[in-house]
Amino acid sequence: MELPLFAELLSRHLETIVELSPSQISALHAHFELLWKWNQRMNLTSLRSPAEIITRHYSESIFFGLHLPAAAGGIAILDLGSGAGFPGVPMAVLRPEWHVTLVESHQRKAVFLRESTRGVHNISIVARRAESVEGRFDWLVARAVRLVDVLSQVPRLSSNVGLLIGEGDSAELRSRSAIEWSDPIRVPWGERRVCVYGSVSRGTQQD
Numbered sequence: 001m002e003l004p005l006f007a008e009l010l011s012r013h014l015e016t017i018v019e020l021s022p023s024q025i026s027a028l029h030a031h032f033e034l035l036w037k038w039n040q041r042m043n044l045t046s047l048r049s050p051a052e053i054i055t056r057h058y059s060e061s062i063f064f065g066l067h068l069p070a071a072a073g074g075i076a077i078l079d080l081g082s083g084a085g086f087p088g089v090p091m092a093v094l095r096p097e098w099h100v101t102l103v104e105s106h107q108r109k110a111v112f113l114r115e116s117t118r119g120v121h122n123i124s125i126v127a128r129r130a131e132s133v134e135g136r137f138d139w140l141v142a143r144a145v146r147l148v149d150v151l152s153q154v155p156r157l158s159s160n161v162g163l164l165i166g167e168g169d170s171a172e173l174r175s176r177s178a179i180e181w182s183d184p185i186r187v188p189w190g191e192r193r194v195c196v197y198g199s200v201s202r203g204t205q206q207d
Helices: 003-014 022-038 050-066 088-094 107-116 147-151 167-173
Strands: 076-080 099-103 123-126 139-143 160-166 179-181 193-200
Touching: 003 022, 003 050, 022 050, 022 088, 022 107, 050 088, 050 139, 050 160, 050 193, 076 088, 088 099, 088 123, 107 123, 147 160, 147 167, 160 167, 167 193
Parallel strands: 076 099, 076 139, 099 123, 139 160
Antiparallel strands: 160 193, 179 193
16 A cells, blocks of 8 residues: 555544654554565454554554553553554654553564564564563553453553453453553444553552
């Protein structure tokens, strides 16, 4: 897909939400082009329509990043089980002041992430399982990852967690009494998907 059509489709989804700069759209298009090419020989996404990829991966990730209740300025974000780079890559393009670490244990997918983010300077790649990741981050984010796998890393890696999940899965989160969740934010493009953000209760935070 050529850049003008990619820009038109992406802007059509986001026109009432956020206006991306030409350089931001170009960076996302470069990632899309490599995703489309590599997906012919390895399973980076099950979606086969470019328009659907733009909606489900790029638009949803940007929407998710816009609603992250983060303080102004630079923050460190860990995208757990990043896969093809969602939501982390669009978030990093959206907010150049954020530093986003993409964690992906699948080695071939990690190679793709390195190749597809060479021009995005606020991204790091960690090719490990979540349990072996070290450090502390301001936010832990994820999509298309089992909830138990993500929440098991809270609060070890971060006291704040954001998830892009199906609407039905959000009810399960309420049973996690150690995390205080904000109300789900409905993604505006169907599919009954929501953004949810939570913070570890004060009494259970690690020092």
